[in-house]
Amino acid sequence: MAQLIYSPTSPYARKCRILVRELGLEPAITETAANPFEDDDVLLRANPLGRVPCLVMEDGRALTESGLIAAWLNARAANPWRSDWDDRRLEALGHGLLDLAVARRVEMVREPGLFCDFWITRRERGILRALDELEAEMATLASPVSLGGLTIAVALDYLDFRYPESDWRQRHPGLESLHANWSGRASFAGTAPPVG
Numbered sequence: 001m002a003q004l005i006y007s008p009t010s011p012y013a014r015k016c017r018i019l020v021r022e023l024g025l026e027p028a029i030t031e032t033a034a035n036p037f038e039d040d041d042v043l044l045r046a047n048p049l050g051r052v053p054c055l056v057m058e059d060g061r062a063l064t065e066s067g068l069i070a071a072w073l074n075a076r077a078a079n080p081w082r083s084d085w086d087d088r089r090l091e092a093l094g095h096g097l098l099d100l101a102v103a104r105r106v107e108m109v110r111e112p113g114l115f116c117d118f119w120i121t122r123r124e125r126g127i128l129r130a131l132d133e134l135e136a137e138m139a140t141l142a143s144p145v146s147l148g149g150l151t152i153a154v155a156l157d158y159l160d161f162r163y164p165e166s167d168w169r170q171r172h173p174g175l176e177s178l179h180a181n182w183s184g185r186a187s188f189a190g191t192a193p194p195v196g
């Protein structure tokens with residue numbers, strides 16, 4: 001059995017957990033929860049970077065990036081998702097949106113006196129540009145059920161989770177529809193981060 005180490009609030013890990021379910025790989029993958037910020041032993045033994053997700057393959061070697069783990073899962077599926085360059089391009093853009101949203105939050109969890117307005121504003125501008133670009137790209141998304149579509153939907157749901165005041169839906173009807181499509185899937189609902 002391979003082992004997927006995750007934390008329930010990590011959107012990167014959530015992408016991998018959704019994929020496990022969508023691709024019918026549950027029988028081959030066990031999931032182990034670990035808190036990266038408590039330096040859990042199980043995580044540090046597998047991943048010197050101390051980050052989730054981490055996938056330990058059957059032979060004990062570990063994969064440490066969500067995109068790499070997703071590609072590995074897809075390669076093992078009986079019915080893999082189509083993943084051409086255009087979809088990979090959108091996957092990378094969605095991943096970048098997620099990186100900016102996570103980085104902005106990291107700025108906010110500092111001691112109040114240590115907030116850095118420069119980085120917060122820079123992340124916010126990047127998030128807005130990425131949302132506009134992704135909205136324009138929705139016409140090129142071949143299917144919502146793709147690595148690109150999934151990554152973008154996870155990033156949008158992370159905005160709702162960490163920034164409930166965010167009005168990203170207002171000027172982005174295509175993204176709203178992608179998010180609504182994913183919200184109706186059991187894999188997405190079953191991996192939602194805990195509230196509170």
Ligand SMILES: N[C@@H](CCC(=O)N[C@@H](CS)C(=O)NCC(=O)O)C(=O)O
Nearest residue numbers: 010011012036051052053065066067
């Ligand atoms: N580029 C990585 C990012 C993973 C990541 O930053 N995970 C966060 C949780 S959302 C983490 O484990 N952070 C702990 C730390 O940075 O020390 C990926 O795509 O898997």
